[in-house]
Structures are given as C-alpha cells and as structure tokens.
Amino acid sequence: MLATKKEIRSFQNEKSNCSLRILTAPVLAIAGLLATIVPSLAVTDSYRNDYRVCAAQLLSVGVTPQAASQGCAKALRPKELSTCVAQIKKQTQINPADAFNSCSQARRPEDLAACVVGISKGTQEAVNPAALVYCGRSLLPVTFAQCVVGLRKEIDFTPIQALDTCIDGTDQTISIGAGSTPQ
Template sequence: MRGITIPVVLLGLSITILPATANSYPDSSRFEPSSEEFQTCASQLLAAGVAQPQVAITCARTLHPTELSDCVATIEATTELNAEDILARCERVRRPAELATCVTDINTGRGDAIALDVLDYCRRSLLPIRFSNCVLGVGSEVNFESTAVALEACISASDRLLEEELLPDFIFREESSENR
C-alpha cells in the first residue's frame, strides 16, 4: 500500500503547482509604451534642444520614453544646462522623475548652486529626493560655505548610511574547537 501513496502524492503535487502564464500578471502593458509616449518623448527632447538623430535613438531605446523626456524637459526649463548634458544624466538613472525633482529643488532652494554639480550629485545618489531634502534641510540650519560643501556632506552621509544598513547588527562569536 505504501508504494501506491508516493505516486499519488507526487501526482497531486504536480497538478496543484501550475505555471504562471503571461496573462496572469497585472498590467502587462506597463512595459509597452504607446505611439503617443514615443511622440511625446521626441517632441519634448526636440523642444529642449537635443539633435534629431539623438532624439530618435534615445526615444527608441528607452523603456519609459515619457519619464526620460520629462526628466530632460523639467531640468532644462529650470537650469541653464545644455540639453545633451541633461539627457546623458537622465539616461543613467533608475528614477528620472526623482532626478529632475532633486535638481530643480536644490537649484531653486540654494541660490549659489552650480547646476552641473547639482545634476551630477543628484545622479550619483541612489535616493535623489532624500538627497535633495538633506541638502536643503541641513543647509538651512548649518552655515555651509557653499552648496558644494552641502552636496558633499549629504552624498557622503548617504554612502555611510547604506553601508551601515548592509552590516549585520550582531557579531559572530568564534567557536573554539572544544565547543564543537
């Protein structure tokens, strides 16, 4: 009797574990930009001053065309930076909308900010909005000699914060050969 139960159990397990189909995932069109999104991308990048050949290549290869073009358009409208410099940075981040928010917040909140430095620091940060909040919040209370010093202080702190989060909160005890 025992020999029969094992195949029955295996058959039961194989029936209950069915593979997921593509249709079962919610919002499967999320990664399928529409023609309007590509058109918006091209329109915004051209309006920002990006050359046509670069616009075609950039919009075609990006996963979220409007997020990228919104990033470029927002930063270009609030700074004096070259659109191609902005595009190069917006392409290299996971969160282009947060990059744009970071750059515009710091540039409008700190009068002495050098826009290209702000763009680079915001791009380097893994959490751009947290970074801009740090620069503006700490900078409003601490009298930094320049925005560059505030940028460096906040980017260094976020690096240390991430390192501390990765470290375990316990210490391994060395076992002696007697305890084994």
C-alpha cells in the first residue's frame, strides 16, 4: 500500500504539531511559574510599599503606633497621609496628633499640608492651630492659603481676619455688561 501525497502531508503536519507542543509546554510552564512568583516578591518586603512608608513616617514624627496603624490602613493613599503630617510637624509647631487628625480627614492631604505650612509661615507665628482648622474646611486649600497670605501682605489684617475673609463662601452675584440684572 502506497500512501498518497495528502496522507503524507497530514502525517508530517501532525508530527510538526507534536514537536511544537513538546517545545512550548515547558516554556509556558516556566512563564506561568514566574508570573506567580514575581507579584509575591513585590509584596513581601519593599521600601516602595506605601503602607510601610506611611507607618515609618508617622512613627518618626511622634504619632502613636496604634493611631499610625489605623490611619495608614484606612487611608486611600497612605503615603500622602504621612507626608502631610510630616510636613506640618517639620515646618510648624503644630502638634503631630492634631496634624494627623486633620490630614486623615482631608481629601487632598498634601494640599492641606501646603496650606497649613504656607499660612503658618506667612503669619510669622510659631503655633497657628487655626490654620489647620481653616485649611481643613477649605475645598481648595492651596488657593485658600494664597488668599490668606496675599491679603495679609497688602492689608493690615490679623491672621483670624484674613482666615475669616478668605473662607467666606457666600454666594455673590456678579453683573456682566450694562443692563444685566442680578437674579
């Protein structure tokens, strides 16, 4: 019995497919093994772990271990939380526990820190816990700080007057063009 050309080609294709499977199986197995190992290595112990950075930074500025662990665990961006507290602690004389409470509640902790530090430096006062409260109330803390510092540089305001003026969020009507009436 002689094999036809079609049968010979079919046999050769099956043989090459089998060889290909034999070669690719080990490669795929090794790739799968590496894919499972690599993510676990990244999680084990790394300085790039934001929770580790958060805890270390909070502890270094005097936040209690209990508060640091709870704060870092609850934070959406733990590194931003700890950076906020550290900046306020290092550049003002505000108590780290107070800074921690405000930074924990802020939508943008780094903006809160910039606000508190900017106002505290601008007011030339050693301790300005009011800045912490007002910056925490502001929706745009950096803009708020610019308002407070700018007004105080040009107008003889007390720090509280500037804080009250800039935080005032009353709706004011602005008329545009002649003949327009406010509604």
